[in-house]
Amino acid sequence: MSSTLLEVTRASHEEVERLERLIVKDLQNEPASNKDRLFQSHRVRNMIDTVTSITHKLVEIYEDSDNARKDEIAALGGQTASGINVFSAFYDRLKEIREYHRKHPVARGVVDPNDDSEVLLKEEPPIEFSGEEAFGRYLDLHELYHLYINSKFGEPIEYSAYLDVFSDIDKVPHKKKMTRQYREYLENLLEYLLYFFQRTEPLQDFDRIFSKVTSEFEENWAAGNVQGWDNDNQENGHVPSQHTAIDLDYYSTVEELVEVGPERLKEALAALGLKTGGTVQQRAERLFLTKDTPLEKLDKKHFAKVGRGLQKNGVGAAPQQDENSKEIALMEAKMKKLCDLLEETIARTKDNVVKKQALTYEEIEAERQEEETQEDTESDDEEQQIYNPLKLPMGWDGKPIPYWLYKLHGLGQEFKCEICGNYSYWGRRAFERHFKEWRHQHGMRCLGIPNTKNFNEITSIEEAKDLWKKIQQKQGVTKWRPDLEEEYEDKEGNIYNKKTYTDLQRQGLI
Secondary structure, eight states, rough: OTHHHHHHHHHHHHHHHHHHHHHHHHHHOSSSSSHHHHHHHHHHHHHHHHHHHHHHHHHHHHTTTTHHHHHHHHTTTEEEETEEEEEHHHEEEEEEEEHHHHHHHTOOOOOTTTTTTHHHOOOOOOOOOOTTTTTTTOOOOOOHHHHTSSSSSSOOOOHHHHHHTOGGGGOOOOOHHHHHHHHHHHHHHHHHHHHHHHOOOOSSHHHHHHHHHHHHHHHHHHHHOTTOOSOOOOTTTTOOOGGGGSSSSGOSSSHHHHHTTTHHHHHHHTTTTTTOSOOOHHHHHHGGGGTTSOGGOOGGGGBBBHHHHHHHTTTTTTHEEEEEEEEHHHHHHHHHHHHHHTTHHHHHHHHHHHHTTTHHHHHHHHHHHHHHHHHHHTTTTTTTTTOOTTTTOTTTTTBBOHHHHHHHTTTTTTEEETTSSSSSEESSHHHHHHHSSSHHHHHHHHTTOOOOGGTTTTOOOHHHHHHHHHHHHHHHHOOOOHHHHHHEEEOOOEEHHHHHHHHHTTTTTO
C-alpha cells in the first residue's frame, strides 16, 4: 500500500517504468509538422523531468538515512522491539491494510498502463511564442536591435543587417566591451537566445553544452588565446582606461569628466582603489590622474586605506577588473555557441525579414495563412496565435484592425506634444481631440496659460509662452487706461490727461 515505505518504493519504480514506455512510444511517432515536433519534445521533456524527480526520491529511500526502510523490512519478518512475534506483526499489518482501504475505497490493485497513454500522447503542453517567432520558426530580436542601434558600441543599421552582425561581437572595440551598457546588452541577448533554444530544443542537455564551453574557455583564457581579449594587460602595473568604469579616452579635460556625474565617478574611483570622497570636481581630478599615470606612481594620499596594500604591488583593482573581463568573455563564448546551434534559425529569420520587406500587407497575410495551413491543417482558428507583423492596433474583437482602416485614419503617423510631457498621439483624429483632454489641460494649467482655442495645434512650450505674451500685450493696447486717456481742462482751456493734470495741480502750476 502507498502508506508504507516499501509500497512507495514499488509504486515509484512502476511509475518510472510506465513513463519510460510512454517516452519510447511517443518518440516512435513521426511528427507531421514543426508544431507537432515541439509538442512531442516538450511532452518527452516533462516526462524525463518527472522520472528524474522520482529517481531522486528513490535514491533517498535506498540511502535510508533514518533506518525507516530497514525497520520496515525487519517488521515483515515479525521482529519488534520486544522480540519476534509473528502473529502480532501479522495483525498489525492487516490492520494497516484495512485502514488504508477504508480511506481509499476506490483504490485499484492493478493499473492498466494503456489507460492514460493515449491522453498523454495527445497532450499539447503550453509553449510561449510571440507572433513574430511563428511557433519557433524565427527569432524575434527587435528589442535587442533597438538596444544595439541606440548604444555607443552599435551603429544605425537595418534590422536585416543586424541579423548578420549581432553574432559577430569580435568587431566591437575592446574598450567599449567594458562598458555597463555592453554588458547589459550581452546579458539580455544571451538570456533570450537561451530561452528560445530551451523552447525549440527542450531535449538538449544545456548543462553538458555549457560545461564544455566553460572548460574550453578556461583553457583558452589561461593560455591567453581568447579572441579579442588580452590577459597580459597588467604587466606594466598600469590599469588601462578600458578597465575603468569610465572610458577616459573619450575625455580630454577634467571639465568634461565632471559632466559624468558624482555617482559614476565614485564607482570608477572605488574600482581603482582610490578615495571616493570630495566634491565632483575633486573626484574628477583624482580620476583624471589615472589616464596618463600608472597607479604605482600616484601619491599615496589618493588611495583609500583598503587599497594601499594593493598599491604597493602596482596592480590596484586589476584582479577585479580582470575578473569582469573574464565574465564578459565567457558570456560571449556562450552566446557564440548558441548562435552556432541556432544557425539555421538565424538564416531562416533573415530570409523571412528580407521577404517581408518586399511584400505588401496583403501578400504577407497570404503567406502567413499558407504557412499555417501547411503546418497544422486541423488546428482551430481560436487556438491560433494572433499574427500581427505590422503592429496594428487591436479592435473590439481582440484582433488587429484592417490595414485599410489603419491607413485611412493615419494611425501610423505620430504626433508628440511637449506640453503633455512628450506624450505620443497616433493619428490626426487623436491629436486634434487631445487638446480638450485632461492631459493637455493639466499641462496648460501648469504653465499658467488658459486652454483656449487660440492655442490649438500648439504643442511646444516655448511657442505657447510666446503666443500668450503676444495676447497679453495686445490686450494691454486695447484696454481702457484712465490715467492716460481721461481728459481734463484748466481755466485757460488747455487739455491734459488725468495723470499730467494731477501732477501739475499738485505742483501748484494750475
